[in-house]
């Protein structure tokens with residue numbers, strides 16, 4: 353009997369990952385048979401681990417923290433958005449070729465669309481975080497043509513570097529894009545996206561509440577218990593809170609479509625996942 357097609361998410365740590373469950377739900381929807389495992393690799397062992405998995409028949413994989421930048425370095429054929437982010441979350445293979453994409457940002461845009469406080473061209477956006485997630489989100493965010501994007505990062509130089517790399521895209525889309533220091537962020541944004549790992553340390557928000565206005569959409573890419581302090585902080589300041597669970601399922605659906613050529617339905621999977629995490 354032939355083995356099912358083999359996929360995986362590679363990370364460190366990765367045991368907590370919901371991706372195997374999500375991809376099995378998609379496979380059940382679309383009538384595919386596949387295996388999808390969570391595989392932990394040593395932090396300096398992506399290249400070696402990936403080669404061993406490819407030799408053993410791996411057809412594609414997601415990569416998560418801390419491998420998104422390293423995965424980009426291994427790609428022979430990154431998509432333009434992965435090239436701009438210099439980080440990727442989705443790989444697939446053909447002979448020696450390593451194809452790579454970054455579905456994080458588009459996944460977030462899909463998830464936010466029904467919750468926005470207005471049309472994108474009217475919105476001022478604060479994006480916090482210039483790591484792998486922030487880098488993946490910035491390009492797809494600029495492609496929505498918001499009025500302004502302020503990028504803040506704890507290490508300010510990384511925010512400047514990311515802004516510089518996206519300057520041509522921002523200009524093409526007519527977006528005012530600028531970096532600012534953590535302590536000097538602007539006020540009253542329509543959308544605030546926390547793409548930093550601040551919630552991992554139990555912090556509510558590294559920004560003060562003047563970043564928000566009543567009715568702002570305040571998003572933390574984290575989900576589950578770790579996101580709660582941020583979500584409560586947003587609610588206390590009359591913002592509309594949203595966690596990263598929708599983005600998680602949306603980016604997985606986009607990876608699934610790249611690998612299998614069919615777009616699965618996100619809503620029922622997200623609904624079940626929310627129920628599980630309650």
Ligand code: NAP
Nearest residue numbers: 481482483484485506507547548549550558573596599600
């Ligand atoms: P990363 O590459 O390790 O980057 C971490 C980022 O967080 C950096 O910008 C870092 O700033 C900043 N940071 C860390 N601790 C901070 C603190 N206490 N205060 C302020 N900034 C802090 O990680 P990543 O891949 O960007 O992931 C960031 C978060 O997004 C993770 O929690 C991840 O779980 C989440 N995420 C969720 C999804 C989803 O589908 N929902 C997808 C991707 C990522 P410095 O540059 O100064 O170090």
